[in-house]
Amino acid sequence: MAADESSQWLFTEDEVLSAPSIIDGLSPTEERCRRAKGVNFILQAGIMLKLPQLTLATAAVFFQRFYMRKSMVPEKMGVHHYNIAATALFLATKTEENCRKTKEIVIAVAKVAQKNASLIIDDQSKEYWRWRDSILLYEEVMLELLTFDVVLQSPYTILYDQLQKLRIEYIKPLRNVAWAFLNDSSLTTLCLLMPAKDIAIGAIYFAAKFLNDTIPDDENGNPWWELLGGEPDKIVRAVGILAEFWSDNPLKRTENPYGEAASSGDDLDRTRGRSEGASSMALSSPDAPSMNGVEPKNEQVSTPTKRKNENGEEEGLVEEPASKRQKSEDHSQ
Known part of the structure; x- marks a missing residue:
């Protein structure tokens, strides 16, 4: 059964307003802003990688669901929204069978994070390894929090x-x-x-x-x-x-x-x-x-x-x- 048909991923408006980040002190407005910025990060990196819109939409759903189980407030053991955006994109390329080389994804998200599409990033730079390690680390965390429920009804x-x-x-x-x-x-x-x-x-x-x-x-x-x-x-x-x-x-x-x-x-x-x-x-x-x-x-x-x-x-x-x-x-x- 596709995940969208499961009630575990459908919430009331009150439940969305009680997401972990809001409980940890973010205002609903700020939490909504960070969610939007995270998805926008996915879209920019996806365009750079020439990914189909369906893959980007799948990544956005993974991202939104993740933050119903985990906070995005670093001071409260949360995870920054850009790190999870990059991980969601990486996972979506696999589940939607639009795979890109890990190196290509890492370079794309690093450029978007720095807001510089002309930035020179290679596997010898610290920025490259910082993003690569982050993506691989949080991929496992994301899969666990999503209960490996990654088949979506689009x-x-x-x-x-x-x-x-x-x-x-x-x-x-x-x-x-x-x-x-x-x-x-x-x-x-x-x-x-x-x-x-x-x-x-x-x-x-x-x-x-x-x-x-x-x-x-x-x-x-x-x-x-x-x-x-x-x-x-x-x-x-x-x-x-x-x-x-x-x-x-x-x-x-x-x-x-x-x-x-x-x-x-x-x-x-x-x-x-x-x-x-x-x-x-x-x-x-x-x-x-x-x-x-x-x-x-x-x-x-x-x-x-x-x-x-x-x-x-x-x-x-x-x-x-x-x-x-x-x-x-x-x-x-």
Whole structure:
């Protein structure tokens, strides 16, 4: 059974707010910030290693789960979030069978840690051995705390299956925004709060909402989310969690792709296409290409860009947020 189906990795919001780091004195805001920085570390190193997005998402889940069992406060025998980010990435390359040489991973994480992609790192440097020893040490700790439960049910794979079930998998704009929602969700604790299926349904809802599109009801006139087994409360909550995260803006980003993402049951209902036929987006985009038979698990990380925080400091290579990414694509078409 996939780990996402196990209740040991699903928590209430109160339980997330009682994580070991918070018990050890971190404020919920600071703990959330460090989690986001750790996942961002994974994304930057992964882009440097040209790893598929699924592998990076798996690493992010390992990272988030680890800190439900262990503190990130060094003064309280905790482990720094960058050390665990590097270890989670190393472990994910194995479990997702996208292996890279240990040396390549060590060099990548060392460069990200130093915020210098041009940094010269080799196996003769102290920095190299410090990161290598850290990764190998904490890999065993991570496996034990995860109870060797490393087979995940990915929302990316579920997303594409759901789009096929709704017969809208060929609608490129909607598919891209939904995929971007999943990318952004990895920065949050969403994977700790609901199963992968509900996260994927939330991504479809956000995409339809963002594009002001509708999704056809099923042949019996039932809402599209019922066909997928979705629950309105969970769907709205998934988008709300991301909207709250970007409102808090722990990474100090200058853009907020979820600034107008306030959601409600009525808002969800407006994504229903009650008339027969394809969605409005499908009709306006007849030439939208399909995935060409490629499953989401093979999709690569999109082209990264340089992003700066509010202080003007470069944070490294990261993906554009959903809104900006979609506008760029529309402009190029």
